[in-house]
Amino acid sequence: MSDLSYVRAEMLPERAPPASQVGFVGWARQNLFNGVGNSILTVLSLIFIWYVVSFLLSWAFSPTWNSASLSECREIFGAESGHHAACWGVINDRWQQLLFGFYPNGSEEGTSDLRWRPILAFLLLFVAVTPVLFNMISRRMNWVLLCAVLGLTSLYLGGALGIVVGLALIAAGAAIGYKALTADKTARAAEIEAGAKRLPNPLIFSAIYPFIAPWLLWGGSLWLPIGAALGFVIGYFVFRFLAPIAGSLVGMIVAVLVALVWWLLLTVGFADLMQSIIPIGLEPVESRDFGGFMLSITIGVVAIACSLPIGIVLALGRQSDLLIVKALCVGFIEFIRGVPLITLLFVASTLLNIFMPPGTNFDIILRVLIMVTLFAAAYMAEVIRGGLAALPRGQYEAADALGLDYWKAQRLIIMPQALKISIPGIVSTFIGVFKDTVLVSIIGLLDPLGLSNAIRADQAWNGVVWELYGFIALLFFIFCFSMSRYSMYLERRLRTDHR
Amino acid sequence: MSSITLETHADRSKMEVSDEVAIEIRGMNKWYGAFHVLRDIDLTVYQGERIVIAGPSGSGKSTLIRCINRLEEHQEGQIIVDGTELTSDLKNVDKVRSEVGMVFQHFNLFPHLTILENCTLAPIWVRKTPRKEAEEIAMHFLEKVKIPEQAHKYPGMLSGGQQQRVAIARSLCMRPRIMLFDEPTSALDPEMIKEVLETMVELAEEGMTMLCVTHEMGFAKEVANRVIFMDAGQIVEQNEPEEFFNNPQNERTKLFLSQIL
Ligand SMILES: Nc1ncnc2c1ncn2[C@@H]1O[C@H](COP(=O)(O)OP(=O)(O)O)[C@@H](O)[C@H]1O
Numbered sequence A: 001m002s003d004l005s006y007v008r009a010e011m012l013p014e015r016a017p018p019a020s021q022v023g024f025v026g027w028a029r030q031n032l033f034n035g036v037g038n039s040i041l042t043v044l045s046l047i048f049i050w051y052v053v054s055f056l057l058s059w060a061f062s063p064t065w066n067s068a069s070l071s072e073c074r075e076i077f078g079a080e081s082g083h084h085a086a087c088w089g090v091i092n093d094r095w096q097q098l099l100f101g102f103y104p105n106g107s108e109e110g111t112s113d114l115r116w117r118p119i120l121a122f123l124l125l126f127v128a129v130t131p132v133l134f135n136m137i138s139r140r141m142n143w144v145l146l147c148a149v150l151g152l153t154s155l156y157l158g159g160a161l162g163i164v165v166g167l168a169l170i171a172a173g174a175a176i177g178y179k180a181l182t183a184d185k186t187a188r189a190a191e192i193e194a195g196a197k198r199l200p201n202p203l204i205f206s207a208i209y210p211f212i213a214p215w216l217l218w219g220g221s222l223w224l225p226i227g228a229a230l231g232f233v234i235g236y237f238v239f240r241f242l243a244p245i246a247g248s249l250v251g252m253i254v255a256v257l258v259a260l261v262w263w264l265l266l267t268v269g270f271a272d273l274m275q276s277i278i279p280i281g282l283e284p285v286e287s288r289d290f291g292g293f294m295l296s297i298t299i300g301v302v303a304i305a306c307s308l309p310i311g312i313v314l315a316l317g318r319q320s321d322l323l324i325v326k327a328l329c330v331g332f333i334e335f336i337r338g339v340p341l342i343t344l345l346f347v348a349s350t351l352l353n354i355f356m357p358p359g360t361n362f363d364i365i366l367r368v369l370i371m372v373t374l375f376a377a378a379y380m381a382e383v384i385r386g387g388l389a390a391l392p393r394g395q396y397e398a399a400d401a402l403g404l405d406y407w408k409a410q411r412l413i414i415m416p417q418a419l420k421i422s423i424p425g426i427v428s429t430f431i432g433v434f435k436d437t438v439l440v441s442i443i444g445l446l447d448p449l450g451l452s453n454a455i456r457a458d459q460a461w462n463g464v465v466w467e468l469y470g471f472i473a474l475l476f477f478i479f480c481f482s483m484s485r486y487s488m489y490l491e492r493r494l495r496t497d498h499r
Numbered sequence B: 001m002s003s004i005t006l007e008t009h010a011d012r013s014k015m016e017v018s019d020e021v022a023i024e025i026r027g028m029n030k031w032y033g034a035f036h037v038l039r040d041i042d043l044t045v046y047q048g049e050r051i052v053i054a055g056p057s058g059s060g061k062s063t064l065i066r067c068i069n070r071l072e073e074h075q076e077g078q079i080i081v082d083g084t085e086l087t088s089d090l091k092n093v094d095k096v097r098s099e100v101g102m103v104f105q106h107f108n109l110f111p112h113l114t115i116l117e118n119c120t121l122a123p124i125w126v127r128k129t130p131r132k133e134a135e136e137i138a139m140h141f142l143e144k145v146k147i148p149e150q151a152h153k154y155p156g157m158l159s160g161g162q163q164q165r166v167a168i169a170r171s172l173c174m175r176p177r178i179m180l181f182d183e184p185t186s187a188l189d190p191e192m193i194k195e196v197l198e199t200m201v202e203l204a205e206e207g208m209t210m211l212c213v214t215h216e217m218g219f220a221k222e223v224a225n226r227v228i229f230m231d232a233g234q235i236v237e238q239n240e241p242e243e244f245f246n247n248p249q250n251e252r253t254k255l256f257l258s259q260i261l
């Protein structure tokens, strides 16, 4: 028998993998051509892709941007010869309508171009959400962004005042930004440690944005949004005052009631009164002039922003030990989920008016907003419940054992984890809601799809289909794809295991 | 089962038991639905005592110590912790919980927070300690459990033994007067069991009142001043460790010890 013992005298050095495993060749061999069947499939797929792409490109690259009607397009690319190509003239002619609907653009006698308002609201939306969505953007840059947006708007509006204010804002922004570029981070941290003033938290702006945006879009007296915001302030102080005396639950209920009374009965009077003393306001715009992507984004953003907190409350309510709370939440969720959104929209557009006292004017967009939000919230609640169910019981027990009360445990321990688990589901719901906003065209609101029908009704563009739908699809895709990418970024950022 | 031998011998001279009562349980009964899980429990724990609770699986050990900080509710009898009786009054429950620390079998660290944040969370939000001070306290206890260098990592990046030591530090940051341990080492590899037990020995040497559910009989012999044996929801036998191990009285205890040792 041979000797079984063996002792290695020297360790083997590391070798590079064989050339067939690395680089493009290696990748292609492994993924595209491993085996006869796969190779055939790869070649067939390539041929198919080539066919589709070349068809699409020859369709899309057509020199019709400046044509004024479909027949003009046909002349340009020669439809008689059987050639099919896109007629981009319709987008050139109508893109502003697709974006803004019939929002006043100054084309009619006696009106002025107000489209800067939705654009400003849209830009401010980004300023408002960045501190919420990204933690890599410093407070400084956020204020720079805000100054820049407001400054440019002011310059655009022009007039002596506009130019002075605009330049001042831009100068302020530049000053803040310059400090960010020059100041050394650690030095700045030391300064703050020593008591230097910090810039105010940009979340302050995020908090007031919900009141600014509707004012910009619908116009009217500035005192109305201020009145609406005051409702929250009043509710807060009622709660602060009552909670130590009567307990937090009673305090909460009374605070909500007081705020509701303020909003429903007193806000309008307050706004009128203040308006008569100090009139500040923007030219009002009717809801029926809203349309296009502006409308989709308005509905989408409100539904997304409101459905998350409502969904959280519903999900917690569904898990509650209080029987009535639980029954209410389950009933609400199951009812809303059991009814198609279109039905709810029809209720919003027709039935609600029957139940309203005659003469009340309950804005149609507001009604739709409420319905879409409730619809989204019901789905959100179930998504979040999934996240809650996925949390091990030990997390609740550890929070209890440390002496955290229910709300603190929810806020600090349970919700951060449950929401993190639910991110894919939450974002799917967001995307779904955003796309569902096109359903409002069924009740006669002019969202992009509604407008595309209106545009085709025009003699010049009768028969244009793909170009309009393609344009609309592209814009929706941009929004939905960004949301999806953001959710992936967020999941990566929040991953805390095995980094 | 108990293969771990502790290197350091616990210094029993420092472990003083005062005659001040820390926990008083009188005629306590608990049911899960119709299942009578704890039966007529009477137990008095004095300040500074180190009690090890042993017994077969399902005998109600976890339930007993979970009743002490009201993670479970008892239906009959009285539990008085540091002079506060546990009733449905939430104020009392909160008071007891902030004075009683608990360490779980599966650590139950908060995975979305760093080690330091795990330790400062309760002091900041329950005790209203200023953040800076809370961080200093946390670092003090992390040093004590010998992992200050991990303070800014997340729990998922630590070994089981390290996580359990963090869990101990997290409880200590609330400055509890009583610590409850529910099988703190049974989810760990032998190597890590030792580091956790050593941390617990140190804690005992500082005079902490401890109730440990554990199968580590080496720890019981070294540290405990009383061993309680439970079976079928009842306290079957309790004695000093020496007597308990060398001269068990009850048949079930004898059977259990013959299996475990
Ligand atoms: N939440 C619960 N609901 C119903 N039965 C339970 C629950 N928790 C534990 N039990 C039962 O109570 C008994 C005692 O459990 P436990 O205290 O965990 O035992 P030990 O910790 O001694 O192993 C076991 O029979 C177990 O099945």
Ligand SMILES: [Mg+2]
Residues within 6 Å of the ligand: B061, B062, B063, B183
């Ligand atoms: Mg147990």
